[in-house]
Amino acid sequence: MSELSRRGVFALGAGVALGASTGAAAADSREASLPGFQHNYAQVNGVRLHYVTGGRGEPLVLLPGWPQTWWEYHKIMPALATKFRVIAVDLRGMGGSEKPAGGYDKKTMATDIHELVRKLGYEKVGVAGHDIGSQVAFSFAANFPAATRKVALMDVLHPDEGYYQIPLLPPPGQFSLWWFAFNQVQTLPEQLLAGRFRFLLDWLFANTAFNPDAIDERSRQIYARAYNSPDAIRAGNGWYKAFHQDIADGKTYAKLTPPVLGLASVLSYDQMVAALPNVATDSKVVAINAGHWLSEEQPDAVARELTEFFG
Helix, strand or coil, X not given: CCHHHXXXXXXXXXXXXXXXXXXXXXXXXHHCCCCCCEEEEEEEXXXXXXXXXXXXXXXXXXXXXXXXXXXXXXXXXXXXXCCEEEEEECCCCCCCCCCCXXXXXXXXXXXXXXXXXXXXXXXXXXXXXXXXXXXXXHHXXXXXXXXXEEEEEECCCCCCHHHHHCCCCCCCCCXXXXXXXXXCCCCHHHHHHCCCHHHHHHHHHHHHCXXXXXXXXXXXXXXXXXXCCHHHHHHHHHHHHCHHHHHHHHCCCCCECCCEEEEEECCCHHHHHHHHHHHECCEEEEEECCCCCHHHHCHHHHHHHHHXXXX
16 A cells, blocks of 8 residues: 555554564564554665654654654654654664665765655655754755755754864863764774663763653663664664765755754754754744753653644
């Protein structure tokens, strides 16, 4: 059944069905099922992507970040599905999607998403991304403006040369983005974290969330299982190792022409307000009273802002 015909069948509350799959990815998908949404798989741009769909209306693509999966949106997807056809995608290398050796630059990953929405029968979509997913959403709007109705960027913008100025040893009292460097290291992260990824997750949530309890035990288990294997760690690190290419690609992009919404944590708000007008012709920034994990710490506020903007 095509996506266009499926839109009339799988509305919110219609139950969960799984596409054909085998192995751990299928098991993880079943465990992370959300009532009213369906798991699907598609071969696009040389990679097999896992994505979750539900609701009716204009298509809204949700792109997650590191170290999470499509599940990071589970608190807001039911609300969004009352207004939109929600398509939450595990990016190349993430969750139930394939983890190839390469292709982790954001331009290639944006092409994955573009081919997916074309395969689903859509010519134009709304796109919202968080963290690495926000970088892919930015690249989608930059490379496929005719396919982008609007784009929402949550807490992170596209890599630029400012990344080269991030200190590995910041002054006292300033926060270190140490994982940017750690995820560039070859092989060692897989050796240290395989089977122990939960330790990293708990540290990140404890230190970068205003309300760490907002990311509950079930969610932490889902994310830990998604990243516990050496291949999953390698693939997630690939998004960071591609930053050099992303920076080079970003220099070739004109300002984004679709309308852009920036949703920023309190800590990133000032930076996003200063930076977004330089890369988008029509933009606004809204502060969310949360740490980095916006859609889990403040789901009502995020769902409200996305609904208003894309509606």
